[in-house]
Amino acid sequence: MSASVLSLYRRITRWPAGHWLFSRLICLKAPYFTTIAPRFVMLQPGRCEVRIRDRRRVHNHIGTVHAIALCNLAELSAGMMAEATVPADMRWIPKGMNVEYLKKAVGTMHGTATPEAAAPASGASQEWPVKVEVVDDAGETVFRARVLMWLSPRKRS
Template sequence: MSAPLLSLYRKVTRWPAGHWLFSRAVCFKAPYFSTIAPRFVALEPNRCEVRIRDRRRVHNHIGTVHAIALCNLAELAAGVMTDASLPASMRWIPKGMTVEYLKKATGTLHGVATPDVPLVESASAYDLPVSVVVTDAAGDAVFRATIAMWVSPRR
């Protein structure tokens, strides 16, 4: 059985404008992420792809996409991937993030989140590192992050 979020994604994205609607629903649940106006491109177990457009509201003082907007993109993709991939008996919360800014981030950006280790059902809590790579329209990596997720059984 798939996670409720993954089931919702699969259902909603069959509709016209479904990706937009799913993206809006996620931002309704976690409103801060609406600041980057994300668009979910793909969601499956162990993989989430999210795009953001280069808009003035995500710019820094030099006209590139702000570092924190990139961090928001990474945390969003990692969180949704984790939520869509975990067994229903488990829960998660981010507990840390390590980032690398590789080059100026301009244009539409595409973030892909994947787990570094398998997500498993467990009677005890464990660390789950999730890698996120953000690329520009040319396919060049502009940003990399590892999100440390704390995964634990629901009590």
């Protein structure tokens, strides 16, 4: 599926409103992420950038972007980067996530996921750490996450 998602992204984002359409398609596949209304900015092997707008539905009681909305942004961007990067005969699932809330998250959030190590080769199951940095409109880092992905061979049908 790796190549197909990346191929779909490359095809669709050439169209007007293509980034919006791709984002909607991903949310159809994984409906929980509609809670943050993500917009994919870039997807390529080794990098995924996703933006969430500042809207009331992602706010907490003090009017800033909720901690869990930031975690959702981190999980989505790390997962899609993994999807575009790992070999097609491997699958991935988040195994754990460590997060740091560095300052109040106000405004549009822009998350960037990149691997901490080179893309793994096909073969044995293994852990693969992915770092995610989320910045605000001013470019200041408000949140960091380390998502530990578990990679394993896809089952043959």
